[in-house]
Amino acid sequence: MTQIMKSCFISLAILFIWRVETGAAQVCICPLRMSSLEDLCNSEAVISVSVIGKKEVDNGAMIKYSVHAIQVYKGPVGGIDAVYSPLGCAVDLQADWTQWSRS
Incomplete structure (x- = not known):
C-alpha cells in the first residue's frame, strides 16, 4: 500500500x-438526577409500588414492570398495574422491592 x-x-x-x-x-x-419536591409536585402521578414482575416488550425497546400499588399519593386511584421504562434508560428494578415511581 x-x-x-x-x-x-x-x-x-x-x-x-x-x-x-x-x-x-x-x-x-x-436525566440522571434525584427527584426534588418540585419534580414530585409537577408529576401526574406519584405512587409507592411493589415490583412483582419484569418483562421486555415492544421488540425489546421497553421494559414493563408489573407492579402492585401500595399507596397512591397523587394521580389515579387504582388501575395502576404496570410501569414502562425505555430499555436503554431503565433503572433495573428488582421484584419484591418497594420503589418510588413517577410518571
Missing part, C-alpha cells in the same frame, strides 16, 4: 470509530 492509501485508511477508520461511539452515546439520553 502506498503512504497516501494508508493515511486515508487510518483516517476513515478513526472517523468510523468516532461516529459509532457518538451514535452509541446518543441512543438514550436520560
Whole structure:
C-alpha cells in the first residue's frame, strides 16, 4: 500500500470509530438526577409500588414492570398495574422491592 492509501485508511477508520461511539452515546439520553419536591409536585402521578414482575416488550425497546400499588399519593386511584421504562434508560428494578415511581 502506498503512504497516501494508508493515511486515508487510518483516517476513515478513526472517523468510523468516532461516529459509532457518538451514535452509541446518543441512543438514550436520560436525566440522571434525584427527584426534588418540585419534580414530585409537577408529576401526574406519584405512587409507592411493589415490583412483582419484569418483562421486555415492544421488540425489546421497553421494559414493563408489573407492579402492585401500595399507596397512591397523587394521580389515579387504582388501575395502576404496570410501569414502562425505555430499555436503554431503565433503572433495573428488582421484584419484591418497594420503589418510588413517577410518571
